[in-house]
Amino acid sequence: MNINATLLAQTIMFALFVWFCMKFVWTPIIAALEARKKQIADGLADAERAKHDLELASKRSVEILREAKEKAGEIVVNGEKRASEIVEEAKTQAKGEGDRIVAGAKAEIDQEVFRAKEQLRTQVSAIALAGAGKILGREIDAKAHNEMLDKLVAEI
Amino acid sequence: MSSEVETSAEYIHHHLQNLTYGHLPDGTWGVAHTAEQAKAMGFWALNLDTLIMSFLLGAIFLLMFRSVAKKAVAGTPNGLQNFCEWAVEFIDTSVRGSFSSKNNMVAPLALTIFFWVFTMNLMDLLPIDYIPSLMTWAGVPFFKVVPSTDPNATFGMAIGVFILVLYYSVKMKGFGGFVGELTLQPFGKWGMPVNFLLEGVNLIAKPISLALRLFGNMYAGEMIFILIALMGGAWAGFTMGGVTLYGSQILLSLGWAIFHILIVTLQAFIFMTLTVVYLDMAHQEHH
Numbered sequence: 001m002n003i004n005a006t007l008l009a010q011t012i013m014f015a016l017f018v019w020f021c022m023k024f025v026w027t028p029i030i031a032a033l034e035a036r037k038k039q040i041a042d043g044l045a046d047a048e049r050a051k052h053d054l055e056l057a058s059k060r061s062v063e064i065l066r067e068a069k070e071k072a073g074e075i076v077v078n079g080e081k082r083a084s085e086i087v088e089e090a091k092t093q094a095k096g097e098g099d100r101i102v103a104g105a106k107a108e109i110d111q112e113v114f115r116a117k118e119q120l121r122t123q124v125s126a127i128a129l130a131g132a133g134k135i136l137g138r139e140i141d142a143k144a145h146n147e148m149l150d151k152l153v154a155e156i
Numbered sequence: 157m158s159s160e161v162e163t164s165a166e167y168i169h170h171h172l173q174n175l176t177y178g179h180l181p182d183g184t185w186g187v188a189h190t191a192e193q194a195k196a197m198g199f200w201a202l203n204l205d206t207l208i209m210s211f212l213l214g215a216i217f218l219l220m221f222r223s224v225a226k227k228a229v230a231g232t233p234n235g236l237q238n239f240c241e242w243a244v245e246f247i248d249t250s251v252r253g254s255f256s257s258k259n260n261m262v263a264p265l266a267l268t269i270f271f272w273v274f275t276m277n278l279m280d281l282l283p284i285d286y287i288p289s290l291m292t293w294a295g296v297p298f299f300k301v302v303p304s305t306d307p308n309a310t311f312g313m314a315i316g317v318f319i320l321v322l323y324y325s326v327k328m329k330g331f332g333g334f335v336g337e338l339t340l341q342p343f344g345k346w347g348m349p350v351n352f353l354l355e356g357v358n359l360i361a362k363p364i365s366l367a368l369r370l371f372g373n374m375y376a377g378e379m380i381f382i383l384i385a386l387m388g389g390a391w392a393g394f395t396m397g398g399v400t401l402y403g404s405q406i407l408l409s410l411g412w413a414i415f416h417i418l419i420v421t422l423q424a425f426i427f428m429t430l431t432v433v434y435l436d437m438a439h440q441e442h443h
Contacts, residue, residue: 002195004176006203009314010210011319017214017272018316022264025221032228039230068368107277 125153164386171288171300171382174203174306176433189297205326210303213275214268219272243267250281254432257439265435266428269313274361274424276304277374281346281413281420284381304374304423309365314367317431321362324438362434373423377416384408 129149169191176194178201180186194201223239233241247267279302289408293300301317303309325334339348339357388405399421 001203002174002176002197003311004178004197004201004203006174006201006206006306006308007315008313009202009207010309011316012273013207013211014170014268014313014316018261018265018268019270020218021221022261025218025225026244026264026267029221029226029240030248032225032230033241033245035230065346069437100439 121153125149128152163166163170167386168382170298171284171307171378174300175205175296175298176202177202203300205299205301206306206309209279209301210272210276212311213279213303214272216322217275218268218272221267227365243271249430254429255436255439257328257436259435259439262435263361263434265320266432269431270424270428271314272419273304273370273427276309277420277423278300279303280305280374280377280381284378284385299376302374302378304370305378307371310367310371310374311363313427314363317366317434320361321359321434322440324435328439330439362430366430366434370423370427372421377412377419381409381416381428384412392404 173191173194176197178185178194178197180188180189180193181196188197188201219402220236221240222244224237228237230240237398244267247270248263251263251266282301284301287301288299300306329337338359339345339352340354341351343351384405387401387408
Protein backbone atom coordinates (compact mmCIF):
# COMPACT_ATOMS: atom_id res chain seq x y z
CA MET A 1 0.00 0.00 0.00
CA ASN A 2 2.98 2.27 -0.34
CA ILE A 3 3.05 5.03 -2.88
CA ASN A 4 6.01 4.29 -5.09
CA ALA A 5 7.22 4.43 -8.68
CA THR A 6 4.28 2.26 -9.70
CA LEU A 7 2.42 5.55 -9.75
CA LEU A 8 4.54 6.89 -12.61
CA ALA A 9 4.41 3.58 -14.47
CA GLN A 10 0.63 3.54 -14.18
CA THR A 11 0.35 7.10 -15.46
CA ILE A 12 2.52 6.27 -18.46
CA MET A 13 0.57 3.08 -19.10
CA PHE A 14 -2.67 5.02 -18.86
CA ALA A 15 -1.44 7.59 -21.38
CA LEU A 16 -0.35 4.85 -23.79
CA PHE A 17 -3.68 3.05 -23.47
CA VAL A 18 -5.59 6.25 -24.14
CA TRP A 19 -3.40 7.01 -27.13
CA PHE A 20 -3.87 3.51 -28.51
CA CYS A 21 -7.60 3.63 -27.92
CA MET A 22 -7.92 6.98 -29.63
CA LYS A 23 -5.80 6.04 -32.62
CA PHE A 24 -6.70 2.43 -33.29
CA VAL A 25 -10.02 1.74 -31.60
CA TRP A 26 -12.19 4.78 -31.40
CA THR A 27 -11.58 6.30 -34.81
CA PRO A 28 -12.31 3.20 -36.94
CA ILE A 29 -15.34 2.16 -34.89
CA ILE A 30 -16.84 5.64 -34.99
CA ALA A 31 -16.10 5.79 -38.71
CA ALA A 32 -17.94 2.50 -39.23
CA LEU A 33 -20.86 3.76 -37.15
CA GLU A 34 -21.01 6.99 -39.11
CA ALA A 35 -20.84 5.09 -42.39
CA ARG A 36 -23.69 2.84 -41.29
CA LYS A 37 -25.72 5.82 -40.17
CA LYS A 38 -25.23 7.36 -43.59
CA GLN A 39 -26.12 4.07 -45.30
CA ILE A 40 -29.32 3.78 -43.33
CA ALA A 41 -30.23 7.40 -44.00
CA ASP A 42 -29.55 6.89 -47.70
CA GLY A 43 -31.62 3.72 -47.69
CA LEU A 44 -34.52 5.49 -46.05
CA ALA A 45 -34.28 8.36 -48.50
CA ASP A 46 -34.23 5.87 -51.38
CA ALA A 47 -37.27 4.11 -49.99
CA GLU A 48 -39.03 7.44 -49.69
CA ARG A 49 -38.15 8.31 -53.26
CA ALA A 50 -39.29 4.91 -54.49
CA LYS A 51 -42.58 5.35 -52.68
CA HIS A 52 -43.02 8.72 -54.31
CA ASP A 53 -42.19 7.25 -57.71
CA LEU A 54 -44.66 4.45 -57.16
CA GLU A 55 -47.34 6.96 -56.32
CA LEU A 56 -46.60 8.91 -59.48
CA ALA A 57 -46.59 5.73 -61.55
CA SER A 58 -49.91 4.58 -60.17
CA LYS A 59 -51.41 7.98 -60.89
CA ARG A 60 -50.00 7.81 -64.38
CA SER A 61 -51.32 4.30 -64.90
CA VAL A 62 -54.81 5.38 -63.88
CA GLU A 63 -54.61 8.25 -66.35
CA ILE A 64 -53.41 5.97 -69.13
CA LEU A 65 -56.18 3.52 -68.36
CA ARG A 66 -58.76 6.28 -68.54
CA GLU A 67 -57.35 7.52 -71.83
CA ALA A 68 -57.39 4.01 -73.23
CA LYS A 69 -60.99 3.55 -72.18
CA GLU A 70 -61.94 6.83 -73.83
CA LYS A 71 -60.16 5.82 -76.98
CA ALA A 72 -61.81 2.43 -76.98
CA GLY A 73 -65.21 4.06 -76.57
CA GLU A 74 -64.46 6.42 -79.44
CA ILE A 75 -63.41 3.52 -81.62
CA VAL A 76 -66.59 1.62 -80.81
CA VAL A 77 -68.71 4.65 -81.61
CA ASN A 78 -66.84 5.20 -84.86
CA GLY A 79 -67.26 1.54 -85.74
CA GLU A 80 -70.94 1.65 -85.08
CA LYS A 81 -71.32 4.76 -87.18
CA ARG A 82 -69.32 3.21 -89.98
CA ALA A 83 -71.39 0.01 -89.76
CA SER A 84 -74.65 1.89 -89.99
CA GLU A 85 -73.23 3.85 -92.88
CA ILE A 86 -72.29 0.65 -94.65
CA VAL A 87 -75.72 -0.80 -94.00
CA GLU A 88 -77.30 2.40 -95.27
CA GLU A 89 -75.15 2.34 -98.36
CA ALA A 90 -75.96 -1.30 -98.97
CA LYS A 91 -79.63 -0.51 -98.60
CA THR A 92 -79.58 2.32 -101.14
CA GLN A 93 -77.51 0.17 -103.49
CA ALA A 94 -79.89 -2.74 -103.11
CA LYS A 95 -82.85 -0.42 -103.65
CA GLY A 96 -81.28 0.97 -106.81
CA GLU A 97 -80.52 -2.49 -108.04
CA GLY A 98 -84.04 -3.63 -107.28
CA ASP A 99 -85.50 -0.63 -109.06
CA ARG A 100 -83.34 -1.32 -112.07
CA ILE A 101 -84.37 -4.97 -112.08
CA VAL A 102 -87.99 -4.01 -111.71
CA ALA A 103 -87.63 -1.48 -114.50
CA GLY A 104 -85.96 -4.05 -116.78
CA ALA A 105 -88.71 -6.55 -116.04
CA LYS A 106 -91.37 -3.93 -116.75
CA ALA A 107 -89.72 -3.06 -120.03
CA GLU A 108 -89.57 -6.71 -120.96
CA ILE A 109 -93.19 -7.17 -120.00
CA ASP A 110 -94.14 -4.11 -122.07
CA GLN A 111 -92.21 -5.50 -124.97
CA GLU A 112 -93.83 -8.88 -124.50
CA VAL A 113 -97.26 -7.25 -124.29
CA PHE A 114 -96.51 -5.23 -127.38
CA ARG A 115 -95.35 -8.31 -129.22
CA ALA A 116 -98.39 -10.27 -128.07
CA LYS A 117 -100.63 -7.40 -129.15
CA GLU A 118 -98.87 -7.34 -132.49
CA GLN A 119 -99.31 -11.03 -132.90
CA LEU A 120 -102.89 -10.84 -131.76
CA ARG A 121 -103.53 -8.01 -134.17
CA THR A 122 -102.08 -9.97 -137.04
CA GLN A 123 -104.02 -13.04 -136.06
CA VAL A 124 -107.23 -11.03 -135.59
CA SER A 125 -106.81 -9.45 -139.01
CA ALA A 126 -106.22 -12.90 -140.46
CA ILE A 127 -109.30 -14.25 -138.73
CA ALA A 128 -111.24 -11.19 -139.82
CA LEU A 129 -110.11 -11.74 -143.40
CA ALA A 130 -111.02 -15.39 -143.28
CA GLY A 131 -114.37 -14.53 -141.75
CA ALA A 132 -115.01 -11.83 -144.30
CA GLY A 133 -113.96 -14.15 -147.10
CA LYS A 134 -116.34 -16.80 -145.93
CA ILE A 135 -119.08 -14.23 -145.61
CA LEU A 136 -118.49 -12.85 -149.07
CA GLY A 137 -118.05 -16.24 -150.56
CA ARG A 138 -115.03 -15.42 -152.39
CA GLU A 139 -111.48 -14.97 -152.08
CA ILE A 140 -110.42 -11.67 -150.95
CA ASP A 141 -107.40 -10.63 -152.83
CA ALA A 142 -104.95 -9.83 -150.20
CA LYS A 143 -103.08 -7.60 -152.53
CA ALA A 144 -106.11 -5.69 -153.60
CA HIS A 145 -107.33 -5.17 -150.17
CA ASN A 146 -104.02 -4.66 -148.58
CA GLU A 147 -104.65 -1.02 -147.99
CA MET A 148 -107.93 -1.70 -146.27
CA LEU A 149 -106.45 -4.48 -144.29
CA ASP A 150 -103.65 -2.36 -143.02
CA LYS A 151 -106.16 0.21 -141.96
CA LEU A 152 -108.05 -2.44 -140.10
CA VAL A 153 -105.01 -3.77 -138.38
CA ALA A 154 -104.17 -0.28 -137.24
CA GLU A 155 -107.59 0.17 -135.84
CA ILE A 156 -107.53 -2.96 -133.74
CA MET B 157 -1.12 -19.11 2.08
CA SER B 158 2.00 -20.37 3.78
CA SER B 159 2.17 -23.86 5.13
CA GLU B 160 2.21 -22.78 8.76
CA VAL B 161 -1.06 -21.97 10.40
CA GLU B 162 -1.58 -18.24 10.10
CA THR B 163 -3.51 -15.89 12.25
CA SER B 164 -6.31 -13.76 10.91
CA ALA B 165 -4.09 -10.72 11.02
CA GLU B 166 -1.46 -12.44 8.94
CA TYR B 167 -4.06 -13.58 6.46
CA ILE B 168 -5.36 -10.06 6.07
CA HIS B 169 -1.89 -8.58 5.77
CA HIS B 170 -0.95 -11.15 3.21
CA HIS B 171 -3.93 -10.22 1.09
CA LEU B 172 -3.28 -6.51 1.33
CA GLN B 173 0.41 -6.61 0.50
CA ASN B 174 1.54 -5.83 -3.01
CA LEU B 175 4.29 -7.74 -4.74
CA THR B 176 6.95 -5.06 -4.57
CA TYR B 177 10.16 -5.06 -6.52
CA GLY B 178 12.89 -2.70 -5.40
CA HIS B 179 16.14 -2.13 -3.56
CA LEU B 180 16.39 -4.64 -0.72
CA PRO B 181 18.07 -3.67 2.59
CA ASP B 182 20.99 -6.01 1.87
CA GLY B 183 21.89 -3.91 -1.17
CA THR B 184 20.53 -6.15 -3.92
CA TRP B 185 17.47 -5.62 -6.13
CA GLY B 186 14.64 -8.04 -5.70
CA VAL B 187 11.13 -8.78 -4.54
CA ALA B 188 10.20 -7.85 -0.97
CA HIS B 189 9.20 -10.84 1.11
CA THR B 190 7.72 -8.94 4.01
CA ALA B 191 5.68 -5.79 4.38
CA GLU B 192 8.58 -4.16 6.25
CA GLN B 193 10.96 -4.84 3.39
CA ALA B 194 8.48 -3.37 0.93
CA LYS B 195 8.09 -0.29 3.06
CA ALA B 196 11.84 0.14 3.37
CA MET B 197 12.22 0.24 -0.40
CA GLY B 198 10.89 3.80 -0.43
CA PHE B 199 9.60 5.48 -3.58
CA TRP B 200 11.78 3.77 -6.16
CA ALA B 201 10.02 0.43 -6.14
CA LEU B 202 7.44 -1.16 -8.38
CA ASN B 203 4.33 -3.08 -7.47
CA LEU B 204 4.68 -5.88 -9.98
CA ASP B 205 1.24 -7.35 -9.38
CA THR B 206 -0.49 -4.03 -10.02
CA LEU B 207 1.55 -3.41 -13.14
CA ILE B 208 1.07 -6.90 -14.56
CA MET B 209 -2.64 -7.12 -13.86
CA SER B 210 -3.49 -3.63 -15.05
CA PHE B 211 -1.40 -4.07 -18.17
CA LEU B 212 -2.98 -7.43 -18.95
CA LEU B 213 -6.50 -6.11 -18.42
CA GLY B 214 -5.91 -2.96 -20.44
CA ALA B 215 -4.28 -4.97 -23.20
CA ILE B 216 -7.13 -7.49 -23.31
CA PHE B 217 -9.70 -4.71 -23.48
CA LEU B 218 -7.84 -2.79 -26.16
CA LEU B 219 -7.03 -5.85 -28.26
CA MET B 220 -10.64 -6.97 -28.13
CA PHE B 221 -11.82 -3.59 -29.34
CA ARG B 222 -8.96 -3.41 -31.81
CA SER B 223 -9.93 -6.74 -33.36
CA VAL B 224 -13.37 -5.30 -33.96
CA ALA B 225 -12.12 -1.92 -35.13
CA LYS B 226 -9.80 -3.52 -37.69
CA LYS B 227 -12.63 -5.14 -39.57
CA ALA B 228 -15.40 -2.80 -38.59
CA VAL B 229 -17.78 -2.45 -41.50
CA ALA B 230 -20.88 -0.43 -42.05
CA GLY B 231 -22.82 -3.59 -42.90
CA THR B 232 -24.59 -5.90 -40.48
CA PRO B 233 -22.41 -6.29 -37.38
CA ASN B 234 -21.80 -9.65 -35.68
CA GLY B 235 -21.79 -10.44 -31.97
CA LEU B 236 -18.56 -8.92 -30.71
CA GLN B 237 -18.88 -5.95 -33.02
CA ASN B 238 -22.36 -5.39 -31.66
CA PHE B 239 -21.02 -5.28 -28.15
CA CYS B 240 -18.15 -2.94 -28.99
CA GLU B 241 -20.41 -0.64 -30.97
CA TRP B 242 -22.88 -0.58 -28.16
CA ALA B 243 -20.06 0.33 -25.75
CA VAL B 244 -18.72 3.01 -28.05
CA GLU B 245 -22.15 4.51 -28.58
CA PHE B 246 -22.88 4.41 -24.87
CA ILE B 247 -19.65 6.27 -24.10
CA ASP B 248 -20.19 8.65 -26.99
CA THR B 249 -23.70 9.58 -25.85
CA SER B 250 -22.57 9.97 -22.29
CA VAL B 251 -19.65 12.18 -23.30
CA ARG B 252 -21.84 14.28 -25.57
CA GLY B 253 -24.19 14.74 -22.64
CA SER B 254 -21.62 16.20 -20.29
CA PHE B 255 -18.90 17.57 -22.52
CA SER B 256 -19.92 20.64 -24.46
CA SER B 257 -16.70 21.67 -26.21
CA LYS B 258 -15.11 19.92 -29.14
CA ASN B 259 -12.21 17.62 -28.38
CA ASN B 260 -11.60 14.32 -30.15
CA MET B 261 -9.52 13.03 -27.29
CA VAL B 262 -12.16 13.02 -24.60
CA ALA B 263 -14.43 10.23 -25.83
CA PRO B 264 -11.64 7.65 -26.37
CA LEU B 265 -10.22 8.70 -23.02
CA ALA B 266 -13.58 8.04 -21.42
CA LEU B 267 -13.83 4.66 -23.14
CA THR B 268 -10.39 3.67 -21.93
CA ILE B 269 -11.08 4.80 -18.40
CA PHE B 270 -14.42 3.07 -18.22
CA PHE B 271 -13.27 -0.31 -19.48
CA TRP B 272 -9.90 -0.26 -17.81
CA VAL B 273 -11.32 0.63 -14.41
CA PHE B 274 -14.23 -1.74 -14.96
CA THR B 275 -12.01 -4.73 -15.74
CA MET B 276 -9.61 -3.89 -12.91
CA ASN B 277 -12.51 -3.66 -10.48
CA LEU B 278 -13.99 -6.83 -11.87
CA MET B 279 -10.98 -8.77 -10.60
CA ASP B 280 -12.50 -8.24 -7.20
CA LEU B 281 -15.09 -10.87 -8.06
CA LEU B 282 -12.51 -13.60 -8.52
CA PRO B 283 -12.40 -15.85 -5.48
CA ILE B 284 -9.91 -13.97 -3.32
CA ASP B 285 -7.69 -16.87 -2.33
CA TYR B 286 -7.21 -18.63 -5.68
CA ILE B 287 -4.60 -16.48 -7.37
CA PRO B 288 -2.61 -15.53 -4.23
CA SER B 289 -2.54 -19.22 -3.23
CA LEU B 290 -1.46 -20.22 -6.69
CA MET B 291 1.27 -17.60 -6.61
CA THR B 292 2.45 -18.66 -3.16
CA TRP B 293 2.64 -22.21 -4.44
CA ALA B 294 4.69 -20.93 -7.38
CA GLY B 295 7.07 -19.19 -5.00
CA VAL B 296 5.76 -15.64 -5.32
CA PRO B 297 5.25 -14.20 -1.82
CA PHE B 298 2.36 -11.81 -2.51
CA PHE B 299 -0.05 -11.14 -5.27
CA LYS B 300 -2.83 -8.59 -5.14
CA VAL B 301 -5.17 -9.32 -8.00
CA VAL B 302 -7.23 -6.14 -8.00
CA PRO B 303 -5.10 -3.27 -9.30
CA SER B 304 -7.65 -0.66 -8.28
CA THR B 305 -7.12 -1.54 -4.61
CA ASP B 306 -3.59 -0.20 -5.05
CA PRO B 307 -3.57 3.60 -4.63
CA ASN B 308 -0.70 3.73 -7.10
CA ALA B 309 -3.03 2.62 -9.87
CA THR B 310 -5.86 4.96 -8.99
CA PHE B 311 -3.58 7.91 -8.33
CA GLY B 312 -1.69 7.08 -11.50
CA MET B 313 -4.86 7.53 -13.52
CA ALA B 314 -6.00 10.53 -11.53
CA ILE B 315 -2.66 12.25 -12.11
CA GLY B 316 -2.99 11.54 -15.82
CA VAL B 317 -6.44 13.17 -15.75
CA PHE B 318 -5.09 16.06 -13.66
CA ILE B 319 -2.31 16.73 -16.18
CA LEU B 320 -4.95 16.85 -18.92
CA VAL B 321 -7.10 19.23 -16.87
CA LEU B 322 -4.13 21.57 -16.36
CA TYR B 323 -3.09 21.28 -19.99
CA TYR B 324 -6.51 22.10 -21.39
CA SER B 325 -7.14 24.85 -18.82
CA VAL B 326 -3.98 26.61 -19.96
CA LYS B 327 -4.59 25.81 -23.61
CA MET B 328 -8.17 27.09 -23.71
CA LYS B 329 -7.87 30.08 -21.39
CA GLY B 330 -4.22 30.97 -21.72
CA PHE B 331 -1.88 30.94 -18.78
CA GLY B 332 -3.16 34.32 -17.59
CA GLY B 333 -6.75 33.22 -17.87
CA PHE B 334 -6.07 30.10 -15.88
CA VAL B 335 -4.22 31.98 -13.15
CA GLY B 336 -6.99 34.56 -13.15
CA GLU B 337 -9.54 31.84 -12.68
CA LEU B 338 -7.57 30.59 -9.69
CA THR B 339 -7.08 33.97 -8.04
CA LEU B 340 -9.80 36.43 -9.09
CA GLN B 341 -12.90 34.59 -7.97
CA PRO B 342 -15.11 34.31 -6.08
CA PHE B 343 -14.16 37.47 -4.11
CA GLY B 344 -12.63 39.75 -6.76
CA LYS B 345 -9.05 40.95 -6.87
CA TRP B 346 -8.93 42.20 -3.25
CA GLY B 347 -9.55 38.75 -1.93
CA MET B 348 -6.76 37.22 -3.94
CA PRO B 349 -5.14 35.03 -1.24
CA VAL B 350 -8.48 33.67 -0.09
CA ASN B 351 -9.51 33.10 -3.68
CA PHE B 352 -6.31 31.23 -4.40
CA LEU B 353 -6.75 29.10 -1.32
CA LEU B 354 -10.31 28.18 -2.21
CA GLU B 355 -9.72 27.60 -5.90
CA GLY B 356 -6.46 25.79 -5.20
CA VAL B 357 -8.19 23.35 -2.91
CA ASN B 358 -10.93 23.01 -5.50
CA LEU B 359 -8.37 22.16 -8.17
CA ILE B 360 -6.33 19.75 -6.08
CA ALA B 361 -9.46 18.06 -4.81
CA LYS B 362 -10.29 16.85 -8.31
CA PRO B 363 -7.55 14.23 -8.79
CA ILE B 364 -7.46 13.34 -5.10
CA SER B 365 -11.18 12.71 -4.92
CA LEU B 366 -11.07 10.75 -8.18
CA ALA B 367 -8.29 8.50 -6.97
CA LEU B 368 -9.44 8.10 -3.38
CA ARG B 369 -13.05 7.42 -4.28
CA LEU B 370 -12.12 4.52 -6.51
CA PHE B 371 -9.40 3.27 -4.21
CA GLY B 372 -11.58 3.55 -1.12
CA ASN B 373 -14.51 1.73 -2.64
CA MET B 374 -12.48 -1.09 -4.07
CA TYR B 375 -10.25 -1.39 -1.01
CA ALA B 376 -13.24 -1.54 1.29
CA GLY B 377 -14.95 -4.06 -0.94
CA GLU B 378 -11.84 -6.22 -1.00
CA MET B 379 -11.56 -5.88 2.75
CA ILE B 380 -15.08 -7.15 3.23
CA PHE B 381 -14.40 -10.12 0.96
CA ILE B 382 -11.34 -10.89 3.11
CA LEU B 383 -13.32 -10.63 6.32
CA ILE B 384 -16.05 -12.85 4.94
CA ALA B 385 -13.39 -15.33 3.86
CA LEU B 386 -12.06 -15.38 7.42
CA MET B 387 -15.32 -16.89 8.66
CA GLY B 388 -14.71 -20.11 6.82
CA GLY B 389 -11.07 -19.92 7.87
CA ALA B 390 -12.27 -20.60 11.39
CA TRP B 391 -13.24 -24.07 10.23
CA ALA B 392 -12.22 -26.62 12.83
CA GLY B 393 -14.12 -29.76 12.06
CA PHE B 394 -17.80 -30.51 11.97
CA THR B 395 -18.87 -28.53 14.96
CA MET B 396 -22.09 -26.56 15.05
CA GLY B 397 -20.24 -23.23 14.94
CA GLY B 398 -17.88 -24.34 12.20
CA VAL B 399 -20.65 -25.42 9.86
CA THR B 400 -22.67 -22.28 10.55
CA LEU B 401 -19.69 -20.05 9.83
CA TYR B 402 -18.84 -21.96 6.68
CA GLY B 403 -22.40 -21.68 5.42
CA SER B 404 -22.52 -18.01 6.30
CA GLN B 405 -19.33 -17.41 4.36
CA ILE B 406 -20.81 -18.90 1.21
CA LEU B 407 -24.03 -16.93 1.54
CA LEU B 408 -22.35 -13.66 2.46
CA SER B 409 -19.74 -13.98 -0.29
CA LEU B 410 -22.51 -14.54 -2.79
CA GLY B 411 -24.53 -11.61 -1.51
CA TRP B 412 -21.57 -9.26 -1.37
CA ALA B 413 -20.34 -10.35 -4.80
CA ILE B 414 -23.72 -9.66 -6.34
CA PHE B 415 -23.84 -6.27 -4.68
CA HIS B 416 -20.26 -5.68 -5.71
CA ILE B 417 -21.14 -6.05 -9.39
CA LEU B 418 -23.05 -2.83 -8.95
CA ILE B 419 -20.15 -1.08 -7.22
CA VAL B 420 -17.66 -2.29 -9.81
CA THR B 421 -19.68 -0.85 -12.66
CA LEU B 422 -20.73 2.25 -10.80
CA GLN B 423 -17.21 3.20 -9.76
CA ALA B 424 -15.94 2.77 -13.32
CA PHE B 425 -18.79 4.93 -14.56
CA ILE B 426 -18.24 7.58 -11.89
CA PHE B 427 -14.51 7.79 -12.61
CA MET B 428 -15.27 8.21 -16.31
CA THR B 429 -18.06 10.75 -15.88
CA LEU B 430 -16.11 12.88 -13.42
CA THR B 431 -13.10 12.88 -15.72
CA VAL B 432 -15.29 14.11 -18.55
CA VAL B 433 -16.88 16.74 -16.32
CA TYR B 434 -13.49 17.99 -15.07
CA LEU B 435 -12.23 18.23 -18.63
CA ASP B 436 -15.39 20.05 -19.64
CA MET B 437 -14.82 22.55 -16.83
CA ALA B 438 -11.23 22.95 -18.00
CA HIS B 439 -12.53 23.82 -21.47
CA GLN B 440 -15.01 26.42 -20.30
CA GLU B 441 -14.30 30.06 -19.69
CA HIS B 442 -16.42 30.38 -16.55
CA HIS B 443 -17.82 27.84 -14.21
